[in-house]
Amino acid sequence: MPSHKYHDVYARVAVPLKDRMWPSRRLTEAPLWVPVDLRDGNQALAEPMDPARKRRFFELMVAMGYKEIEVGYPSASRTDHDFVRLIADERIAPPDVTVVVFTPARPELIEQTVASIAGIPNDVVIHMYAATAPLWRSVVLGHDRASLKELILEGGRHILKLAGHLPNVRFQFSPEVFNLTEPEYALEVCDAMTELWEASPDRPVTLNLPATVEVATPNVYADQIEHMHRNLARRDSVILSVHPHNDRGTGVACAELAVLAGAQRVEGCIFGNGERTGNVDIATLALNLHAQGIDPMIDFSDIDEVRRTVEYATRLDVPPRHPYAGDLVHTAFSGTHQDAIRKGFAAHRPGEWEVPYLPIDPADLGRGYDEVIRVNSQSGKGGIAYLLETGYGVELPRRLQIDFARHVQRHTDTTGDEVTAADLWALFEATYLTGEPAVTLAGYQTSDTGTTVTLRVDGTERTSTHEGVGPVEALVEALAAGDITVDVLSLHQTSIGAGSDSEALTLLEHRAGGVTRWTAGRDRSVLAASLAAVLRATA
Numbered sequence: 001m002p003s004h005k006y007h008d009v010y011a012r013v014a015v016p017l018k019d020r021m022w023p024s025r026r027l028t029e030a031p032l033w034v035p036v037d038l039r040d041g042n043q044a045l046a047e048p049m050d051p052a053r054k055r056r057f058f059e060l061m062v063a064m065g066y067k068e069i070e071v072g073y074p075s076a077s078r079t080d081h082d083f084v085r086l087i088a089d090e091r092i093a094p095p096d097v098t099v100v101v102f103t104p105a106r107p108e109l110i111e112q113t114v115a116s117i118a119g120i121p122n123d124v125v126i127h128m129y130a131a132t133a134p135l136w137r138s139v140v141l142g143h144d145r146a147s148l149k150e151l152i153l154e155g156g157r158h159i160l161k162l163a164g165h166l167p168n169v170r171f172q173f174s175p176e177v178f179n180l181t182e183p184e185y186a187l188e189v190c191d192a193m194t195e196l197w198e199a200s201p202d203r204p205v206t207l208n209l210p211a212t213v214e215v216a217t218p219n220v221y222a223d224q225i226e227h228m229h230r231n232l233a234r235r236d237s238v239i240l241s242v243h244p245h246n247d248r249g250t251g252v253a254c255a256e257l258a259v260l261a262g263a264q265r266v267e268g269c270i271f272g273n274g275e276r277t278g279n280v281d282i283a284t285l286a287l288n289l290h291a292q293g294i295d296p297m298i299d300f301s302d303i304d305e306v307r308r309t310v311e312y313a314t315r316l317d318v319p320p321r322h323p324y325a326g327d328l329v330h331t332a333f334s335g336t337h338q339d340a341i342r343k344g345f346a347a348h349r350p351g352e353w354e355v356p357y358l359p360i361d362p363a364d365l366g367r368g369y370d371e372v373i374r375v376n377s378q379s380g381k382g383g384i385a386y387l388l389e390t391g392y393g394v395e396l397p398r399r400l401q402i403d404f405a406r407h408v409q410r411h412t413d414t415t416g417d418e419v420t421a422a423d424l425w426a427l428f429e430a431t432y433l434t435g436e437p438a439v440t441l442a443g444y445q446t447s448d449t450g451t452t453v454t455l456r457v458d459g460t461e462r463t464s465t466h467e468g469v470g471p472v473e474a475l476v477e478a479l480a481a482g483d484i485t486v487d488v489l490s491l492h493q494t495s496i497g498a499g500s501d502s503e504a505l506t507l508l509e510h511r512a513g514g515v516t517r518w519t520a521g522r523d524r525s526v527l528a529a530s531l532a533a534v535l536r537a538t539a
Ligand SMILES: CC(=O)SCCNC(=O)CCNC(=O)[C@H](O)C(C)(C)COP(=O)(O)OP(=O)(O)OC[C@H]1O[C@@H](n2cnc3c(N)ncnc32)[C@H](O)[C@@H]1OP(=O)(O)O
Pocket: 040, 043, 073, 075, 076, 077, 103, 104, 105, 106, 129, 130, 131, 140, 141, 176, 212
């Protein structure tokens, strides 16, 4: 690989901090999340959202509780412009939602942007950007540091002139590619903008510091953010925002460390859509907080509905391994994970969540437990037992679990396929429940003196009377004396293991209320006790 073509971040930009504080800080509350799906996400789509898609996505974000939403780049396209006008004309943004519109520092585009927001009753943020990193300065924009600063200030002045008098309007500036901009230059330009826009606690300016293209390990971004946090002028009048992308796959880490470093606001896209590898994924960030006991302030309680809407709007699928939202993120196929999850469920105490391999309760996201364990050739007895328990109410004793798992393994090794609970049950029946039940209970009669039980054993009926007891005890006594089953009960004999390890086994099936329970063992008295418990519970 021609790795010599590249340089690490330290060769490209000075990394400013030595006495960093962020490593010893903790996340304690959610930052302000600002979804940019309708702008940065939208500009990265092969087919940008049409008006219906934009509107449905916007309504989803409102319903989820976002309080500040970047709604578009009004000078970019008719659709973007018209959507901003829709907000003005049809008042589709609730009063407590701030609307952000995006513009470059170009006078004619600023004019279109300001014109687009006329009549919006909500708070509005006009967000102006310009790239400040050396490569962009020289190659893209054709400016040196001084002339670029002047271009930016000129854009800022223009916005001020056109919108400064509007009481519901605030301003935002992004030095694009902040993470490759010389720290002292980023500071100089940002301070110049807050001075120009007269940032004050009553009318704060948002300074949004993007990792436009992610180029370094997240600690570097955290240092850069903390440096700004500690050195910006008018800090109490600045909302410090970050905008990580995900080129290295570490956008989430960058955002989390940036919040430790002093960022108060995070821009991203709900499932990480965006240029190239995407903007930082807000769902992951928010649910990472949730999983640490911190209220994310955004509602993901029906994550599949959120996902359906986002997939509809973007025409992009959320992959099966996507954190929290993918189809497979709450599913274990592997045997030891399944065993641990099953034991975790059994030991689980309401009100707390500590289940091995499941960092959060799927129910928090509106999901059930059906998909938590799925069985294939990588699975073991615990997972198989779990599916039979949850799907059929069948509680196999350990020895039978071990035996049955061997049969399942043979089957899955042969087919290579996943097996469902129904497949397992069919295999169980074919393995152990062949032929007629050994014994059936034809009926029983109770009287003042006791219960008469009629058993059918090998086609012959036997009647026995059990004095002074009701049907449950009579059945237990009959069972203790011989084999027994009725329409709701059946008893099968089988053996497991081979040679000296083989063991005769009695399987007792009890169906009640549509649920089947199984007990198995050598010892008839164990079966009797278990039968009595089952019958009493359903009497
Ligand atoms: C990191 C980001 O996400 S930035 C946002 C990127 N998003 C988009 O580009 C989506 C929407 N964009 C568009 O629809 C179009 O680019 C438009 C309508 C805004 C502009 O279109 P055009 O006028 O055709 O210009 P074009 O797209 O080629 O933009 C390049 C020009 O803008 C200039 N420019 C780029 N960024 C900025 C900026 N922030 N401020 C001022 N000028 C800028 C470039 O220097 C270049 O100018 P030049 O033609 O004099 O060399």
